[in-house]
Amino acid sequence: MYITDSIKYIGANDKTIDLFEGQYKVPNGVSYNSYLILDDKIAIMDTVDTRATDEWLANLDRELAGKTPDYLVVSHMEPDHAANIKKAADKYPSMKIVGNAKTFPMMAQFFDLDLSDRKIVVAEGETLSLGKHTLQFFMAPMVHWPEVMVTYEQTEKVLFSADGFGKFGSLDCDEPWDDEARRYFINIVGKYGVQVQALLKKAATLDIAMICPLHGPVLKEDLGHYIGLYDTWSSYRPEEKGVLVAYASIYGNTRKAAELLAEDLKAAGEKNVCVMDLCRCDLAEAIASAFRYDRLALACATYDGGMYLPMEDYLHHLKAKNFQKRKVGLIENGSWGPLAAKKMREVLESMKEITFCDTVVTVRSAVHSDNEAALKALAEELAE
Numbered sequence: 001m002y003i004t005d006s007i008k009y010i011g012a013n014d015k016t017i018d019l020f021e022g023q024y025k026v027p028n029g030v031s032y033n034s035y036l037i038l039d040d041k042i043a044i045m046d047t048v049d050t051r052a053t054d055e056w057l058a059n060l061d062r063e064l065a066g067k068t069p070d071y072l073v074v075s076h077m078e079p080d081h082a083a084n085i086k087k088a089a090d091k092y093p094s095m096k097i098v099g100n101a102k103t104f105p106m107m108a109q110f111f112d113l114d115l116s117d118r119k120i121v122v123a124e125g126e127t128l129s130l131g132k133h134t135l136q137f138f139m140a141p142m143v144h145w146p147e148v149m150v151t152y153e154q155t156e157k158v159l160f161s162a163d164g165f166g167k168f169g170s171l172d173c174d175e176p177w178d179d180e181a182r183r184y185f186i187n188i189v190g191k192y193g194v195q196v197q198a199l200l201k202k203a204a205t206l207d208i209a210m211i212c213p214l215h216g217p218v219l220k221e222d223l224g225h226y227i228g229l230y231d232t233w234s235s236y237r238p239e240e241k242g243v244l245v246a247y248a249s250i251y252g253n254t255r256k257a258a259e260l261l262a263e264d265l266k267a268a269g270e271k272n273v274c275v276m277d278l279c280r281c282d283l284a285e286a287i288a289s290a291f292r293y294d295r296l297a298l299a300c301a302t303y304d305g306g307m308y309l310p311m312e313d314y315l316h317h318l319k320a321k322n323f324q325k326r327k328v329g330l331i332e333n334g335s336w337g338p339l340a341a342k343k344m345r346e347v348l349e350s351m352k353e354i355t356f357c358d359t360v361v362t363v364r365s366a367v368h369s370d371n372e373a374a375l376k377a378l379a380e381e382l383a384e
């Protein structure tokens with residue numbers, strides 16, 4: 001992948017990984033990006049996961065063409081990027097390791113590595129000259145690890161954005177950026193909106209021509225689109241008007257109610273209606289979709305005096321990701337003591353700025369005509 005004449009891509013695609021971070025399905029794999037800046041001094045920008053060590057070392061050798069790197073810049077210590085620090089440090093004993101005050105204590109937890117005379121500890125705004133290129137460092141604590149920093153290269157105006165602006169999917173898969181970047185951001189960084197907002201404020205002071213993230217494609221054009229999405233996601237504003245109808249159903253009756261609501265919403269003029277089965281869909285996708293739209297309808301069977309567990313799990317995840325600022329409609333089902341709406345509401349009320357539709361639909365076992373009328377009323381309340 002060509003980046004610029006002096007910035008080389010030395011990362012790798014991983015198409016055989018089953019779950020990223022041990023939990024996210026990545027049907028099109030993932031890339032571990034790493035870069036090499038060639039100048040009077042040579043800097044490696046992060047390493048890669050152990051799953052890609054051999055390919056990374058081969059790429060590094062090829063681009064170095066016999067030269068020795070002077071610096072390894074560590075954006076953060078997460079193993080999918082930091083796993084090969086020791087290997088690289090051992091291979092190039094003269095190479096200095098660049099991190100911040102929080103990087104090195106964590107590095108010592110991961111590796112037995114004596115860096116006493118090889119550490120360069122950088123702080124907010126400090127620079128490191130490579131020759132024609134100058135690296136400037138900006139701290140991004142808790143986006144999404146405490147020691148995260150991003151690096152701005154002043155001459156070519158390139159932002160090495162760490163995990164920011166990352167996306168699932170290997171680099172050779174042809175898929176739109178927004179969906180898989182949203183699923184990545186909301187699930188992995190979503191909790192840290194305040195910290196991302198702080199980083200965006202710093203980025204706004206820089207003249208950025210290109211963004212080099214640690215996963216997914218290098219962004220060279222239309223940067224306003226990507227930065228705009230990050231601003232939306234990190235401030236918990238909905239990305240678009242629409243209703244996500246998410247249901248958890250044991251035998252299908254709650255599903256029927258959810259599907260009727262979706263039809264009613266469309267009949268009421270709602271153009272953007274997305275229906276998801278929480279027992280079967282990708283949970284990370286369902287979480288990202290709740291953030292995407294401005295309204296959410298939840299339909300759930302009652303189970304052992306509470307919510308059917310896939311819904312409880314879903315709401316637990318939404319809360320963990322700081323879900324907020326949405327309008328919500330509720331449908332419950334139960335055969336002897338329906339309680340799911342009350343339980344869903346209890347969890348949702350612990351989130352910020354959630355408003356509820358007045359209509360709550362209670363199905364008793366199967367959908368009847370009175371439910372149909374209530375579903376229409378709920379659709380009228382939700383539709384815009």
Ligand SMILES: Cc1cc2nc3c(=O)[nH]c(=O)nc-3n(C[C@H](O)[C@H](O)[C@H](O)COP(=O)(O)O)c2cc1C
Binds near residue numbers: 251301303304
């Ligand atoms: C293991 C189990 C536990 C249940 N617990 C309750 C309950 O506590 N209260 C209740 O009203 N219904 C309970 N139900 C009944 C279901 O909520 C009810 O049959 C509902 O209609 C199922 O909707 P579904 O067709 O969408 O799965 C339970 C069902 C199962 C299978």
